[in-house]
Amino acid sequence: MTVTGAPAAGDNIPVRAGRGRRKASPEATDERRRIILAAALDVFSRHGFAAARLDDVAAQAGVAKGTLYLYFPNKQTLFQELIRSYLSPLFDKLAQETPPDVPPQAFIARFFEMFRTQVLGTERQRILHLLISEGSRFPEIAEFYHREVVSRGIELVQGVLRRAAQEGVPSAATLAQFPQLLVAPMIVAVIWDSLFGRIHPLDVDGMLKAHVRLLTSSEEPKP
Amino acid sequence: MTVTGAPAAGDNIPVRAGRGRRKASPEATDERRRIILAAALDVFSRHGFAAARLDDVAAQAGVAKGTLYLYFPNKQTLFQELIRSYLSPLFDKLAQETPPDVPPQAFIARFFEMFRTQVLGTERQRILHLLISEGSRFPEIAEFYHREVVSRGIELVQGVLRRAAQEGVPSAATLAQFPQLLVAPMIVAVIWDSLFGRIHPLDVDGMLKAHVRLLTSSEEPKP
Amino acid sequence: MTVTGAPAAGDNIPVRAGRGRRKASPEATDERRRIILAAALDVFSRHGFAAARLDDVAAQAGVAKGTLYLYFPNKQTLFQELIRSYLSPLFDKLAQETPPDVPPQAFIARFFEMFRTQVLGTERQRILHLLISEGSRFPEIAEFYHREVVSRGIELVQGVLRRAAQEGVPSAATLAQFPQLLVAPMIVAVIWDSLFGRIHPLDVDGMLKAHVRLLTSSEEPKP
Amino acid sequence: MTVTGAPAAGDNIPVRAGRGRRKASPEATDERRRIILAAALDVFSRHGFAAARLDDVAAQAGVAKGTLYLYFPNKQTLFQELIRSYLSPLFDKLAQETPPDVPPQAFIARFFEMFRTQVLGTERQRILHLLISEGSRFPEIAEFYHREVVSRGIELVQGVLRRAAQEGVPSAATLAQFPQLLVAPMIVAVIWDSLFGRIHPLDVDGMLKAHVRLLTSSEEPKP
DNA sequence: GATGAATGAGTGTTCATTCAT
DNA sequence: AATGAATGAACACTCATTCAT
Numbered sequence: 001m002t003v004t005g006a007p008a009a010g011d012n013i014p015v016r017a018g019r020g021r022r023k024a025s026p027e028a029t030d031e032r033r034r035i036i037l038a039a040a041l042d043v044f045s046r047h048g049f050a051a052a053r054l055d056d057v058a059a060q061a062g063v064a065k066g067t068l069y070l071y072f073p074n075k076q077t078l079f080q081e082l083i084r085s086y087l088s089p090l091f092d093k094l095a096q097e098t099p100p101d102v103p104p105q106a107f108i109a110r111f112f113e114m115f116r117t118q119v120l121g122t123e124r125q126r127i128l129h130l131l132i133s134e135g136s137r138f139p140e141i142a143e144f145y146h147r148e149v150v151s152r153g154i155e156l157v158q159g160v161l162r163r164a165a166q167e168g169v170p171s172a173a174t175l176a177q178f179p180q181l182l183v184a185p186m187i188v189a190v191i192w193d194s195l196f197g198r199i200h201p202l203d204v205d206g207m208l209k210a211h212v213r214l215l216t217s218s219e220e221p222k223p
Numbered sequence: 224m225t226v227t228g229a230p231a232a233g234d235n236i237p238v239r240a241g242r243g244r245r246k247a248s249p250e251a252t253d254e255r256r257r258i259i260l261a262a263a264l265d266v267f268s269r270h271g272f273a274a275a276r277l278d279d280v281a282a283q284a285g286v287a288k289g290t291l292y293l294y295f296p297n298k299q300t301l302f303q304e305l306i307r308s309y310l311s312p313l314f315d316k317l318a319q320e321t322p323p324d325v326p327p328q329a330f331i332a333r334f335f336e337m338f339r340t341q342v343l344g345t346e347r348q349r350i351l352h353l354l355i356s357e358g359s360r361f362p363e364i365a366e367f368y369h370r371e372v373v374s375r376g377i378e379l380v381q382g383v384l385r386r387a388a389q390e391g392v393p394s395a396a397t398l399a400q401f402p403q404l405l406v407a408p409m410i411v412a413v414i415w416d417s418l419f420g421r422i423h424p425l426d427v428d429g430m431l432k433a434h435v436r437l438l439t440s441s442e443e444p445k446p
Numbered sequence: 447m448t449v450t451g452a453p454a455a456g457d458n459i460p461v462r463a464g465r466g467r468r469k470a471s472p473e474a475t476d477e478r479r480r481i482i483l484a485a486a487l488d489v490f491s492r493h494g495f496a497a498a499r500l501d502d503v504a505a506q507a508g509v510a511k512g513t514l515y516l517y518f519p520n521k522q523t524l525f526q527e528l529i530r531s532y533l534s535p536l537f538d539k540l541a542q543e544t545p546p547d548v549p550p551q552a553f554i555a556r557f558f559e560m561f562r563t564q565v566l567g568t569e570r571q572r573i574l575h576l577l578i579s580e581g582s583r584f585p586e587i588a589e590f591y592h593r594e595v596v597s598r599g600i601e602l603v604q605g606v607l608r609r610a611a612q613e614g615v616p617s618a619a620t621l622a623q624f625p626q627l628l629v630a631p632m633i634v635a636v637i638w639d640s641l642f643g644r645i646h647p648l649d650v651d652g653m654l655k656a657h658v659r660l661l662t663s664s665e666e667p668k669p
Numbered sequence: 670m671t672v673t674g675a676p677a678a679g680d681n682i683p684v685r686a687g688r689g690r691r692k693a694s695p696e697a698t699d700e701r702r703r704i705i706l707a708a709a710l711d712v713f714s715r716h717g718f719a720a721a722r723l724d725d726v727a728a729q730a731g732v733a734k735g736t737l738y739l740y741f742p743n744k745q746t747l748f749q750e751l752i753r754s755y756l757s758p759l760f761d762k763l764a765q766e767t768p769p770d771v772p773p774q775a776f777i778a779r780f781f782e783m784f785r786t787q788v789l790g791t792e793r794q795r796i797l798h799l800l801i802s803e804g805s806r807f808p809e810i811a812e813f814y815h816r817e818v819v820s821r822g823i824e825l826v827q828g829v830l831r832r833a834a835q836e837g838v839p840s841a842a843t844l845a846q847f848p849q850l851l852v853a854p855m856i857v858a859v860i861w862d863s864l865f866g867r868i869h870p871l872d873v874d875g876m877l878k879a880h881v882r883l884l885t886s887s888e889e890p891k892p
Numbered sequence: 893g894a895t896g897a898a899t900g901a902g903t904g905t906t907c908a909t910t911c912a913t
Numbered sequence: 914a915a916t917g918a919a920t921g922a923a924c925a926c927t928c929a930t931t932c933a934t
Contacts, residue, residue, distance in 0.1 A: 048271065050274040051360075133355070133357070139421070180415060181408055181411075188403050196369050207401045207403060210401050210404065214437070217393075
């Protein structure tokens with residue numbers, strides 16, 4: 001699975017472009033952009049938007065400060081592009097591999113597995129944390145994320161669960177109505193890690209499994 | 224329910240030397256402190272710690288900039304005191320009114336009701352959001368909150384649910400192990416509101432009720 | 447030998463005036479003034495005029511900050527009064543005890559002895575250092591000191607030495623023309639102590655004696 | 670005689686990007702540094718360290734305030750570098766041209782001539798005054814000056830005078846023991862000028878010559 | 893008179909942004 | 914395209930001075 005426009009993992013290595021440059025090949029340009037974004041992710045997630053210094057981003061990217069402005073018009077745009085660039089088409093992937101009649105347990109299991117493997121411990125976790133922390137100050141980003149990620153995820157979940165609900169699966173209707181309940185422990189995992197990870201580590205895997213157990217075993221009370 | 228040292232809701236109104244500056248009466252001093260903290264809450268939650276300007280805090284509190292430094296030694300301490308001062312002894316209240324043999328449903332219902340009435344829409348929600356957003360940059364605050372609020376809450380929840388688990392209540396054991404699962408939708412409610420509240424309001428009440436429904440109806444799978 | 451208006455040595459002890467004050471007896475007022483000046487000497491000579499904080503002066507004097515302004519209209523005046531208040535009528539003393547026909551050696555010996563006993567290691571040394579350091583920024587002080595101290599000293603020295611010169615004492619005429627040469631080692635002693643006292647203490651007594659030796663043994667070359 | 674790193678006399682004139690800002694040529698950088706130091710000398714010696722405003726330094730140097738921080742990390746370092754940069758290798762020069770068997774009169778004459786021509790009326794006088802005024806608050810500077818200038822000068826003087834003393838030159842032994850006595854009138858000249866120069870100018874040349882006359886004619890008393 | 897809380901102008905320092913090379 | 918020196922607006926914090934009590 002690749003992520004559109006996202007820096008490949010591990011290229012934090014400062015690359016100092018030699019004096020003799022050709023003509024700015026598109027690949028080289030893209031590569032630089034990626035390197036800058038990777039550096040930006042690191043610096044922004046360590047200090048937050050306002051306290052992050054573009055000096056640090058440039059140094060970490062191995063470019064001059066002015067170079068940043070060849071790729072991004074200003075700090076805010078760099079930040080927004082950063083979040084945009086790491087946008088995970090995870091839900092699209094999930095949607096593609098979801099057959100129309102998937103059993104909800106299987107769907108939910110796959111859903112959580114993707115979070116564990118594709119988000120936890122990766123740059124996506126840092127992006128997610130950045131979004132949670134700073135999103136309220138960047139309405140465009142929030143709106144963008146809602147449109148591109150959240151609402152798609154909601155539709156996907158609702159699609160599967162509504163069908164399941166019609167087939168009488170308990171609790172499916174409720175989750176279809178509030179898909180946030182499905183995702184909530186993931187969000188909490190990210191926040192817990194950022195706040196209390198040092199002093200009180202959380203068994204995220206265990207928690208997520210417990211969450212799935214609760215959901216898939218629950219029965220709607222009959223009115 | 225009172226909150227130690229917390230400004231009363233709604234006194235954002237700049238008060239200029241109330242009814243005659245008394246010779247440093249403790250009440251007047253406390254009042255000023257409260258006013259400054261209320262202004263700080265507003266400014267900090269609008270801009271975040273780094274981007275908040277003490278000029279604005281002072282202006283909003285109706286005091287001179289230098290006055291802030293009579294009450295707090297610097298910006299960071301003001302911020303930390305802000306979060307500290309609004310610390311809700313909510314869990315203590317809850318613990319006090321929890322009889323030893325409360326049925327878990329009742330306990331959970333009361334728990335969520337307190338969140339709805341004492342957090343949602345109040346300054347505590349803003350403080351909570353501030354904590355979530357900035358906490359990772361303030362280890363002291365995180366540690367303080369964990370010690371004073373989180374770990375107490377966890378113990379309280381575990382106390383009730385472990386008993387319930389012994390009495391055979393389904394899902395109680397799981398929740399006792401991961402009390403975060405109980406709280407997760409509340410956290411998500413706060414974050415959703417800050418990010419998507421404008422574009423896609425969430426029926427928090429409905430979601431919380433649905434969550435409770437899921438939990439209290441769930442049955443642990445029999446092994 | 448007393449010094450007009452100078453705080454008695456050793457009253458750094460903060461004196462907190464009781465609530466019940468009579469009517470501000472002149473003595474009490476004078477006493478306070480003295481205490482403030484003593485504190486000011488300490489703070490000013492430690493930090494210099496600009497970097498000295500009136501807060502510290504007040505604290506060290508054991509009075510409230512506002513009280514300073516009851517005694518001195520502002521920081522600069524306090525500083526000037528400080529130097530004025532410690533003005534040593536040393537030369538007057540010396541003049542009084544100088545008989546008209548004193549032998550120049552005896553006069554010079556007495557002169558240096560007064561410096562050793564009345565200046566070195568006393569507050570006068572600190573005042574002198576303050577004058578040297580800050581005087582150029584306070585023309586009034588410089589002018590005052592010149593008028594009250596320096597020009598009198600010069601006249602005194604010239605009076606004695608001119609007579610001695612007429613009697614054929616070698617080098618007296620030269621010193622009468624440039625009395626600064628007589629005083630120079632004292633000035634250097636004060637400066638050396640402030641700059642290098644820690645790393646390279648100077649035997650001031652020895653130096654002064656050597657100076658006297660040089661002067662009293664020197665012979666003007668016969669033209 | 671040139672002085673390492675010292676601005677040439679008279680370039681207080683703000684130079685705006687000379688003849689086209691080259692890509693950080695070392696010369697241009699050095700030049701800027703020199704200009705800033707020259708401005709700093711002016712501002713610091715007019716107001717003293719604490720009262721000097723970096724705004725003024727920048728304005729006088731013809732650069733933006735931020736530019737100062739490209740050359741010096743903070744005000745204090747700028748000040749220290751200022752004094753360091755004007756460090757006169759005068760004694761080295763003097764030492765080099767001093768033959769091993771120079772007659773003490775000649776040596777002293779040369780010594781005073783250097784002071785008259787190389788210090789009086791030059792930036793070195795202002796630096797010296799700054800050192801005298803502020804040195805006690807900057808132990809590093811005092812220590813540095815003692816090591817680089819004072820102790821070297823002392824050794825030089827002692828070298829010459831001890832030899833002379835062995836050859837029976839009167840007063841040489843005394844001066845060798847307290848070289849400060851040789852320098853004292855120079856120090857007094859600087860201080861007198863700063864304090865009383867306006868109201869009572871001193872014939873420094875005359876005084877120094879008189880001083881030399883006194884020294885070279887004096888005879889140690891035979892015990 | 894004495895107090896000390898309050899004021900607000902002032903200053904050192906930072907850092908996003910520009911632009912000559 | 915890339916650089917990085919230069920800019921200057923912005924901001925946290927200080928402190929001499931005031932004034933209600």
